[in-house]
Amino acid sequence: MPEPVVENRRLCPTRASGAHALIAHWITPDVCLARQRTGFHKCFSCAYRGLSAGAVLPDAPVRVFEPRVEPKRARSRG
Numbered sequence: 001m002p003e004p005v006v007e008n009r010r011l012c013p014t015r016a017s018g019a020h021a022l023i024a025h026w027i028t029p030d031v032c033l034a035r036q037r038t039g040f041h042k043c044f045s046c047a048y049r050g051l052s053a054g055a056v057l058p059d060a061p062v063r064v065f066e067p068r069v070e071p072k073r074a075r076s077r078g
């Protein structure tokens with residue numbers, strides 16, 4: 001389920017790969033930049049790493065799942 005968009009807040013961390021983070025919370029861009037300056041251990045894989053305070057992420061890519069196709073079974077004659 002996609003995360004809701006909250007103005008002037010960042011979900012920390014927001015995985016660049018789109019993977020779900022087990023523990024995340026909302027922070028302001030100022031807190032984000034301060035954490036990046038201090039080498040916060042979750043920043044290395046985050047989509048916000050290196051972005052300015054006013055940066056907005058593009059919409060997350062939509063994952064398309066192919067419906068599962070069940071193999072056809074031979075009809076039994078009986």
Ligand code: SF4
Nearest residue numbers: 012013032035043046
């Ligand atoms: S760049 Fe770092 S501080 Fe900012 S949201 Fe990502 S993990 Fe959190």
